[in-house]
Amino acid sequence: MHATVLATLVLRDVHQPPPPSWWPPAPGWWAVAAVVVAVLAITWAWRARRRRRQRRIAAWFxxxxxxxxxxxxxxxxMSGLLRRAARRRxxxxxxxDGDAWLSLLDGDDARQPFSQGPGRLLLDGGYRADTAQSEVEALRPLARARFLSWMDA
Incomplete structure (x- = not known):
């Protein structure tokens, strides 16, 4: 009888346990997620602060x-603000003064908008009674862009 029971007994191979589930993640993955979230938050805060600062500087100009x-x-x-910004560099x-000042304002710009363009108004435009508003309007975007770039540096 003992032999017949053994002959009818179905034997099965060793079963492996089920693979671990993906949730909840291991503590190391929580740490990685926390670092990624912290880096993203710091980057967002830094960019938001920089944008606010740029808007404040532009509003000042x-x-x-x-x-x-x-x-x-x-x-x-405009000349006074540009000189303030130049001190930061x-x-x-x-x-x-003169062409040296305009060359500094031109920087690496091959077009030379200050020494060869509307920026020349900075040399004597503040002292002339007949300075035209159209000349000032041509100078303003150049001066504003240079001011913002130097103050943001």
Whole structure:
């Protein structure tokens, strides 16, 4: 009888346990996720802060120019703001005058918008009574862009 029971007994191979489920993840994956979330949050906060700063700097430039009563005073305001921004790059940069100042404003720009273009108004536009508003409007985007780039650096 014992032999007949053994002959009818069905034997099965060793069963492997089921694979672990993907949820909940291991503690190491939680740490990786926390680091990724922290990096994303810090990057977003840094960019938001930078955008707010750029808007504040642009508003400062725009307000200074718009509050000037005449075109000559607007040129004077732009020149003063550019000299402030130049000090951030080089402490002695605000002492340049004439073509050296315009060359500094041109920087690496091959078009030379300050020394060969509307930027030449910065040389004497703040002292002339007959400074045209159209000349100031041609200078303003150049001066604003240079001011923003130097203040943001």
């Amino acid at each position: 725009d307000a200074a120019v718009e509050n000037a009563a005449s075109p000559a005073l607007q040129v004077e305001a 080089d402490p002695g940069a605000d002492r340049f």
